[in-house]
Amino acid sequence: MTRILALLVTINVLPAGAAAEPAAPAAAVSTGAAKGAAKKPERLPPQTEFPGEPDPTRIKWLRSLANRNDLRGRKPGLFSDFMDALLGSDSKSDILDRPYGIALDAKGRIYVTDTGTGRLHILDPGAGKAKSLEGSGDFALTSAVGVAVDPAGNVYVSDSADNSVKAFGPDHKPRWRADRLGTVAGELNRPTGLAWSPRGELVVIDSGNHRLAAFSPEGKFLRAFCQGGKDVGALSLAANIWAEADGTLVVSDPVAARVHLFTSTGAFISGFGEAGDSAGYMARPRGVASDSDGNIYVVDAVFSRVQMFDRQGQLLMYFGAPGGRSAEFGMPAGIAIDPTDRVYVVDGNNSRVQVFQYLKVPASAYEVPASSEPAKK
DSSP, X not given: OHHHHHHHHHOOOOOTTOOXXXXXXXXXXXXXXXXXXXXXXXOOOOOOEESOTTSOXXXXXXXXXXXXXXXXXXXXXXXXXXXXXXXXXXXOOSSOSSEEEEEEOTTSOEEEEETTTOOEEEEETTTTEEEEEOOOGGGOOSSEEEEEEOXXXXXXXXXXXXXXXXXXXXXXXXXXXXXXXXXXXXXXXXXXXEEEETTTEEEEEEGGXXXXXXXXXTSOEEEEESOOSSSTTOOSSOOEEEEOTTSOEEEEXXXXXXXXXXXXXXXXXXXXXXXXXXXXXXXXXXXXXXXXXXXXXXXXXXXXXXXXXXXXXXXXXXXXXXXXXXXXXXXXXXXXXXXXXXXXXXXXXXTEEEEEEEOOXXXXXXXXXXXXXXXXX
């Protein structure tokens, strides 16, 4: 069949009565490279240490978690390589589809919400296993977005499709749900990011109501704060949240292209960020987190990179680039950092979680990239 198709392609169909022109002489074929011919540029390997020479490494790429082989620390076998070549895939995920939110527990497990499947995936690199939480009945997950885990192992998931927050115990059995749609205190409208506060409460980004809401571990509504408005620090359409060890809340606001810092009770501390297309500016900030030195990491879905700022909003460095190779991103979203400064970034379009290590260096070692300007207050 292949030969027949090839012959059909080479046949020249002429109009009736037209004479065929003599065939042009065949071009000479050279077995060697023509002298002076331009060589196809070689594709450089991806950058995995940042910011790059001659500066000292501050962020180092460690691994990707896309499939069960990654969790087990195994390299794909011949059959996997064959299937990847046949299907045109590269480290294809057999767990994640469109991952978004992320949280970590004290046992090293990684909780990832998946907007593609609507589920919550629980990755356990230590055991080399993964499982999914779908829920059922009133606790069925339809559009899992945010996730948080408390010290007791209770898991909280925001489900934007039905305007709810659903709580599961350490055994992943249903505990309670908050699902009253509305604008008054205790009601929710498109909840997104979640964070467990050191105050012992769950903080919910109530995106549709432009505010934050706090719930007790038992599901009791405690208060609404950071109400939307025109005041400094008002939330436009917040998306993700991170609670620091002292209770400080770091909130990303993609519509305003800003990051806000609040006390654990909602008092405004500071904010930084401005819309722009160069380093230090923001296009669509998503996940936020901070390391043990207090540096604030902001994931930008449009720029496909993670920017690191100091507490005053000064850009320190950034890492990542658009693509699908190691340390490259496609619509990155959530981020989480563990006590050892291991950085986990959700790589949405590449269906994986990428893991980096923050290497402590003196503050004096940081230099703002030449193309950047300080993020404005």
